Amino acid sequence: MHFHRRHKHKKSNSSSSSSSSSSNSSSSSDDESHAVPVYKNKPLSPTPPVKSRSYPPQPPKHPYVRPQHPSVDVSYKDKIRSTFGRDIGLITSYCSDLDDNIPGAEKEVGYIPANISEVIIRNGHFIDSIEFVPYQKSRSSIYKVGGNGGDEYRFQFEKDEHLAGFHLRSSKGRLSSLQILTDRRQSPIYGRTDLDEDEEYNLIHLAGYQIVGMRAFVKGWITSFSIIYASNNELFRSRFTEYEVQQYILRNPVMHSYMRVLDGVVAGNSSSFHGESTGYLEMAIIPPNLKSVNIQSGLYVDGFEFITGAKGDDYEDQSYWIKAGGFGGHYNRFELMDGEYIVGFAGKVDDFLQNIQIITNFRKSPVYGESEDGDSFEIRAPYGQELVGIKTYYDSWINAISLVCTTNTHLAQSQGQELILKQQSDLNTIQHSFYYNCGTLTATCSPFYGEKSGELQISAIPPFIHGVNIRSGRYVDGIEFILPQDSGAAHNGPSRPRIGGMGGHDNQFFLEEGEYIVGFRIKVGNHLNLCQLVTNRRTGPPCGEDDSGKWHEVITPQGTRLVGIRGHFDDWLKSLSIIYVPKDQITIN
Known part of the structure; x- marks a missing residue:
């Protein structure tokens, strides 16, 4: 560890x-x-x-x-x-x-x-x-x-x-x-x-x-x-016999700092194992400053490496890792973006872990491992908890996998990024990563369409969003973005990136592969009366019931990418502005 x-x-x-x-x-x-x-x-x-x-x-x-x-x-x-x-x-x-x-x-x-x-x-x-x-x-x-x-x-x-x-x-x-x-x-x-x-x-x-x-x-x-x-x-077994080590890892919860508290320990609760609980029992911490993951695989899944160093594959980048499993197979490097972290895994398992897929708060990785045999599984950190480690049974390959989760500390990190963004919400140009792995981006803001009264709110649009939910009744209440790990259930609403409130009813719009948002068509009076989502392929249905006001198309200019929105809110959304950057500033894998 x-x-x-x-x-x-x-x-x-x-x-x-x-x-x-x-x-x-x-x-x-x-x-x-x-x-x-x-x-x-x-x-x-x-x-x-x-x-x-x-x-x-x-x-x-x-x-x-x-x-x-x-x-x-x-x-x-x-x-x-x-x-x-x-x-x-x-x-x-x-x-x-x-x-x-x-x-x-x-x-x-x-x-x-x-x-x-x-x-x-x-x-x-x-x-x-x-x-x-x-x-x-x-x-x-x-x-x-x-x-x-x-x-x-x-x-x-x-x-x-x-x-x-x-x-x-x-x-x-x-x-x-x-x-x-x-x-x-x-x-x-x-x-x-x-x-x-x-x-x-x-x-x-x-x-x-x-x-x-x-x-x-x-x-x-x-x-x-x-x-x-x-x-x-x-070093670990110098402190304990092999039997005592096995008993320590088998405990639930496992008390440890998980590299997240300076002093003392926190309780890490283990999920049930998926796979055969045979072989050598191991436990690996997933560090809070995770930058990428190596999945070692051939026909089956051989091992995991949780890497905290800089992006790159050379020996001068100072990449260090925490290891679980073996050294066989070939390396598959999965880079994380700013603000991205692992929330679970999906795959197939039989006597061994046949294949594996990483689930993050933004997206899913490719599938690693060539075998398609076995039963499908998907395990995620419970709502409000953070994935801090995995337990594995390992012999020639990974035989079984379990999650170790504890109270979510990523909340404080994400709140810090949100504060940096909020402090610039009234500017015409914003400096922020917008959760892309491209350093600090310089973004341009469109004018506000609607009344500039009430609380000014701002939200980044993370890469690889799964969909958009426009909440509305008579007027438009809020616009929120659905991330890949979000099933669309109503109880996930408070945790989504958003502007506006939680009133009205859901109007969920799920994106297809290769589809992305380019802007909105809105009708404004004293409030946002109607709102339509516009993507690179289609336009969604109007959300809201008040047909009065004037239509505006708030669309990103040619050669740019939408990375955020902002607007004024007072019971309902009263204005809307979009935030965009040149496409050549960002990289989407």
């Missing part, structure tokens, strides 16, 4: 042998070497070994005892078992390559705490030392490698920010510069970047792993540097 750096994995050949040196080799498969990829020209994609599991897990026969810190020299080993200062028992970890051919350099190992408060870097001509300070704890030499020379610089971590790796420049006998990479951002570059002979590369942990330590050779300054990393399963 932590952020991981994105790698494209291929299923490993079980007959392949370890590349570790004979001095560090063992006949046991547990001693297989794990080399952290160093990204230079082309990223490498090693696959972590998958250990066999027995089902169902059995209760422990003996009480769990935390072993003491080992007093062995582990600096040269490719595989280390240590507590790494975390007081959770011995952790099996693996090390990236370390250049040890530096005469006179001393080897050092430093721990990296689970919760980092800040990183202290000392450098002059080169990097002298790196030190991690644990959250709410004092400094200690066990979290440091290097000497005491150079000037001191501090990089503060935010609450729940996680270390992802380092961007380095080095040459033989020196570490020239260092930049810290986290799941949210990059630090400044510390040290020198003007030495032509330096080699530039990243040290970033594998998917499903965390960095728990660092190794270095030191000769007054750091001459070479590498990282130590351990799997999330190893």
Whole structure:
């Protein structure tokens, strides 16, 4: 349940042998070497070994005892078992390559705490030392490698920010510069970047792993540097036996922060499983700052990756993810737009998850997975709740899926976007994303048609809306937009983007594939007496009963796209104005 750096994995050949040196080799498969990829020209994609599991897990026969810190020299080993200062028992970890051919350099190992408060870097001509300070704890030499020379610089971590790796420049006998990479951002570059002979590369942990330590050779300054990393399963199971972990995930509700509260926990309620509840039980948090999802699939659904980094598929975009399931199949990237979030899933399931489709507050994704066998299902977060995680049973493929939901925190985020829009409602030009993934758009507003009296209201029209509901009796009461997850039921009315009130009766107009709104035909007097929806294909029936007043066509100019509406409201709608942007400003996938 932590952020991981994105790698494209291929299923490993079980007959392949370890590349570790004979001095560090063992006949046991547990001693297989794990080399952290160093990204230079082309990223490498090693696959972590998958250990066999027995089902169902059995209760422990003996009480769990935390072993003491080992007093062995582990600096040269490719595989280390240590507590790494975390007081959770011995952790099996693996090390990236370390250049040890530096005469006179001393080897050092430093721990990296689970919760980092800040990183202290000392450098002059080169990097002298790196030190991690644990959250709410004092400094200690066990979290440091290097000497005491150079000037001191501090990089503060935010609450729940996680270390992802380092961007380095080095040459033989020196570490020239260092930049810290986290799941949210990059630090400044510390040290020198003007030495032509330096080699530039990243040290970033594998998917499903965390960095728990660092190794270095030191000769007054750091001459070479590498990282130590351990799997999330190893870190989690160091705290609990496998049986206890299974029981914790099986509980309902599951108490956790879900990356949504700074302190304490909230209750996450689980839905029933769709599929076969066999295999290895896993749980993955869906982060609140989700940017995209990778569905790994072939014939069946192999796994999910919930990505929080920037858009793009390269290794420099700082994309990190939370993983559920396996590494088989091929990658299918589904990008989310501004203000978009997942509300559920649909698909087909038999012995495995045959195919899957993501449901968001705006739309549905393509179908991932080639099989059409099995029974259809659709699961959504209950009304007023937010999807914060999924539980899965996984063996060779995803066998079953369940939702974990809690009180909706997206409400506060959407209210913030609405406030930004409302503050500009009386302007002729508006700066807002309008929930498109194109940054801030510059939108133009048409004149108001009707009486400019009463409360001025404004609403964005999200991309991929499902339909429009014009509420009316004698006059037009309100205009609201139906999103894809909305069935059109009356109780969904208060949650829809809208201007106007809730009076009158529903007049729902559902859009066909490829159809979009271009404006409205309205008849105005003291109120909006009649209103007709106009799309790129047709015109809807008039809504309202008062036939008096003058007709106006409020239509977007050629080459523009409707992104919002605004109007004055006082018991009924009294005026209407449309908001539009040039089509070349936006992208609709």
